[in-house]
Amino acid sequence: VNHEKPYEIKDITLATKGQKRIDWAQANMPITVAIGNAFQKTRPFENKHIAICLHVEAKTAVWLGALQKGGATISITGSPGTTQDDTAAALVQNYGVSVFTKNEETYDDHLAHCKSILSFAPDLIADNGADLHHLIYNDPALKPLSKTLLGATEETTTGANRLRDEVGCSDFPTLIINDTQAKRIVENRFGVGSSVVDGIMRATNILLHGKTAVVVGYGYCGSGVAQRLRGMGAHVVVVDNNPLTKLEAHLDGFIVADLETALQTATLCVTVTGHSDVLNAAHFSIMRDGIIVANAGHFASEINEPALDQLATKKQALREHITEYTLADSKKVFLLCNGNPVNLSAGDGNPIEVMDLGLALQAMSLARLAEGKGDLTNIPQCVPEDIENFVVTEALKYWAS
Amino acid sequence: VNHEKPYEIKDITLATKGQKRIDWAQANMPITVAIGNAFQKTRPFENKHIAICLHVEAKTAVWLGALQKGGATISITGSPGTTQDDTAAALVQNYGVSVFTKNEETYDDHLAHCKSILSFAPDLIADNGADLHHLIYNDPALKPLSKTLLGATEETTTGANRLRDEVGCSDFPTLIINDTQAKRIVENRFGVGSSVVDGIMRATNILLHGKTAVVVGYGYCGSGVAQRLRGMGAHVVVVDNNPLTKLEAHLDGFIVADLETALQTATLCVTVTGHSDVLNAAHFSIMRDGIIVANAGHFASEINEPALDQLATKKQALREHITEYTLADSKKVFLLCNGNPVNLSAGDGNPIEVMDLGLALQAMSLARLAEGKGDLTNIPQCVPEDIENFVVTEALKYWAS
């Protein structure tokens, strides 16, 4: 790393455009902004460096500003494909953050960037998918960091699972943001519920009123999706395996059916199960002509696209985000976003407010780690309850007044 | 008009891309497609030419295909700024339609194009905003057409008002599509209600859940907008002048308030009144810091943007569709789409199904005119009731089965 010019981004001249994006995000992130203002007095990160792996986009930038008010110096890398190059430029030019990422980069580039930010000898890390943890645990050159780090955060459940498989490796505590009930309710039920509706409408320009929409899976995310589709006038049919979940959906006014029956009337089908191969060849064969199929689960594999591909005699992209498959009986199936999560691929992903809450949890967790380990032990663990309560109470203050 | 090469479009090589757009629209326009198939047998437009002024976009193209199945030859022009150049190319290359329009054209170009299509000596015209009617009534060279025309349709209320101001001019009947109750309910309440939600979400990426959203105006459109915002979890406050309308909104579970009171808590404000200057300097002054303001009425003037501009010490574009105004007390107001209708400007406008119903009314109306004038008199009038019932019944058949 060139510490004279400690960044590697696409184009520094994009900073003005990036700053505007950040300004819009900031206007809708009162919790994170307020925490930053409080940090300005308490300075929890005085003389501390935080190395961060998280999507480099406008909402993240607002959060970095809050950490800086707390005294932190910061280096950050993103994920291949999600970096906003203009936001990256603004972070370098206007915030003095050491940014190492470009939108178009390979996974090898990404790993190199992870090493770049770890070269700053951080006191704290904020991780995403456990990429930084993995390097520290396994790269002999980075291993010493585990002795000096005050602690870490991990954003995702995927990363948390990875860390829990390696329990025993750690010499520092890691707080898992996604373990909080607050994120499950705010992000999964409400955030996903509304962004999926947004994504489907953007991708298709269809009228949801009167559509028979099958929602497969009625967990936190699925029940949110079902509620919002109903809120837009759709006739929602719920498919789930758990009898009690089905009964709950039925009593809440939804039609409940098994998938095969549901597909006889469905004109829209959304998967939200967390499982693979939910829609497969047997299902594509019985679908109605003209059905629109979308996935809202984390992995594209909920819809078995290869099976659909094999059944199809013709396949063509229509509008952006819509692929038309023509099956042997000339029936058409329209797949959105190639099965990728429709809210992320066709929309802007989670609403800003949802990220404000999540990043506020991040900020407070890092401050707790910086203060000293306290009750924390050297394993992956949920965010302390008092922090969750504090952030939720802040959210209420800004959202419900 | 060069009748060897009877079209004037931007680029014929865009036809492939345009055809894909048309394919997607067609898959969601069963009513118009079915009418086209019926026309193939009855051939109502055999040896007839239809000159059309309507937005040249994918949904319109599907409708032209139906008219052609009925035997029509067709010339069409669009509106400045709304033409899809790729759809225009597909219409020329794949459908043999005489298209005269480009996305980037002036109003003078538009008038010239209107004259171009009237040069085909049409038997029927389909008009939008009464532009074609106006030329026929007033241009001596075109006046003779009024004696040979079998009849016309007019899509808009604005055009209908223009025609009604000139009653007495006409020698042929004009059927007004927008006079039907079907369009009012399907397009205004449901179509606008859902496309406004779509537009706001696209423009802002905000979470509607928990937002205090003021809807100004509770007519067909406004009540639709209020219902859909509530369906997405917003706390909706209704403002209207009519006491009975207010009572209805109140009993339907909405908070009802006068505009000044409503603005004390509003974090989102949508105008849908049909009147000008609904939000003006007095209102901007009392708005909360950070409010998002959008218009869903036909004219941008519902929000007095010049007044807002004058109050502002700073004005800058942030995200596409969002302009930030900073007022004297450093309060910020975020205006969407410069006050233009948020569903059209930030979204795709009316859902496909809504246009399917409207264009089916158009197709059946033109066929009725082609058959001979029947009960029709030579004035602007609503679509005959049996046609409205037929199209609504068709809609039920496809949408509710």
Place this chain on the structure above:
Amino acid sequence: VNHEKPYEIKDITLATKGQKRIDWAQANMPITVAIGNAFQKTRPFENKHIAICLHVEAKTAVWLGALQKGGATISITGSPGTTQDDTAAALVQNYGVSVFTKNEETYDDHLAHCKSILSFAPDLIADNGADLHHLIYNDPALKPLSKTLLGATEETTTGANRLRDEVGCSDFPTLIINDTQAKRIVENRFGVGSSVVDGIMRATNILLHGKTAVVVGYGYCGSGVAQRLRGMGAHVVVVDNNPLTKLEAHLDGFIVADLETALQTATLCVTVTGHSDVLNAAHFSIMRDGIIVANAGHFASEINEPALDQLATKKQALREHITEYTLADSKKVFLLCNGNPVNLSAGDGNPIEVMDLGLALQAMSLARLAEGKGDLTNIPQCVPEDIENFVVTEALKYWAS
């Protein structure tokens, strides 16, 4: 009429109990109470007698109190079967009203009572079903009243129709309360919608959540019933003949079906059509075993009970308000309230607030008539628009603050 003891009621000692009923109603009738307070200053009925035919129950009593504050002396009769004898006693003892009615009385008694109140030489009458009008038009002894009466009101649509059939008979204006849009929305959509749910729950003790409830008729009343049943978690299927009404219901999220199809899944069926014989032998034969059938329309004849009776091999009353019919195939049909309106028969009828609005229209209408005929002509006509607006504005003031 014995003018020494000018009343004929069941038992004067019931007055205390009746007064308590009136107190509860009064606490929920702020519009009528406020009008009474205003009347106390303006005294529109000074030296005037008002003869009234209306249900003698607690809400009516509150209204009489308001008229008395305006200076009126009052005589009243009720309808056979609806008189609350305790309220009648309180009206005599505590209000000094001349009451002529008992709960158990014949139609002949009723007519005699009508004549009794007309013997007071009233200046104004308030009628219900046009009984008083009919006597004045047709009884030579009462005919002279038509020359001295300042005017009349009529509560019901049935009465209005009767009056309109006899147009030309009248020498005084009659204001029709039920012609107002305010009553249609407040009473039909909201009042009936909620009292029908109330009535069904009282009669049956069933869980509405998850029931497949067919609502036959989707006018003001029917759409209100459908909305409220959905609000209680029922799966609502709408049946209606009008295609546009059906499309509206479908887009509003209801399943729409023809009656025969709907009955294949219905576990509850409510008629609200205004027509006779909506459910007949053909329908009873295809109903599911165990279905609950109720009527919410004005006349019991919407359900053809004689046809059901004839199909039944056994008929027995179960709980109060529930009759079990066993058909030939041992299938059971449960009819509520013998087909009488379920909200009136199993419940308390219209909520107090609905009557407050209706009686406020009555009070203001009588005051207008007392002031002199003004713009009013000597025919049945709607309540003047300024009165409707005034009362609706008052309702907003009390209900929405």
Place this chain on the structure above:
Amino acid sequence: VNHEKPYEIKDITLATKGQKRIDWAQANMPITVAIGNAFQKTRPFENKHIAICLHVEAKTAVWLGALQKGGATISITGSPGTTQDDTAAALVQNYGVSVFTKNEETYDDHLAHCKSILSFAPDLIADNGADLHHLIYNDPALKPLSKTLLGATEETTTGANRLRDEVGCSDFPTLIINDTQAKRIVENRFGVGSSVVDGIMRATNILLHGKTAVVVGYGYCGSGVAQRLRGMGAHVVVVDNNPLTKLEAHLDGFIVADLETALQTATLCVTVTGHSDVLNAAHFSIMRDGIIVANAGHFASEINEPALDQLATKKQALREHITEYTLADSKKVFLLCNGNPVNLSAGDGNPIEVMDLGLALQAMSLARLAEGKGDLTNIPQCVPEDIENFVVTEALKYWAS
């Protein structure tokens, strides 16, 4: 106990009326009926006696019929004040059950009746509030039963808590019905939610549309109540102490406020917290004139009626279930059902379907105990998961088809 005439009820001649009540309940209890039919083949209770303490009313009777089909002989006692004497008569005359209870009986009578049914040397007991358990644990004459009993069920949480305080006493397993998630969702959220609306409407005859209704407590019961009041058009304000619960309510579209703020606008207030003294003198003092106050929690103490009584200058019963308190400033507060649960006191309590599910859990639990103890240990424990799944699956079969 006179084993020649093994019953003690009020009046055997009431049997016909009681049988009709049972018939209505049976028509709506398909799960329990189906289990009875299955028992007829498997005969799990062959040569076994079941002694039961549970409310002697129609739904219970249907369940007894199912147990008899499984071969059981049965003795039963009820609770003081809840026995339906006519149902008791039908059980004796038509079912041959040994019934020991009258509606009007003292607590001492009740204990004597408990001993009467235990004199039948039961193999199984079904308990309610742990009265039978308590006698067996503590009465030396009954203690030997604990060695011969195959097991027991307990209906209530109150009884379960009592049993858990005495852990170690038991020589047989006790299955706690109310521990199942199925009962919590079906009974608490949906059953209570709808029966509270029912109770309020019966008690008051008010219009819920447009009322500002405060719901205090947003657990399973409270969120159900809030949802249903909203479903009837009320403007619902939620009060809760837990920040995350408040945030959830806010995002689900409810207004969230602290109790003091909420009472400034409330015209209806319902407590559902499970805590005492939720509404006390401080709250009554700030309530609006004319507010209606009801409790939906288990204990009347949620509303501090003595405090209200002390504040009042006058107190009088109005309609049944409504008490009017006039405070010093002539403000009126209307308390429903003296603070007893409004759904039970003013309505019929839980809908039949809810009891069908609960009694089906009872029936299957008793059969499991009769089969031998299996995996069961000699302590109070939840109903086995496979039984809960079976009953929920049955519920789905009957409710969702």
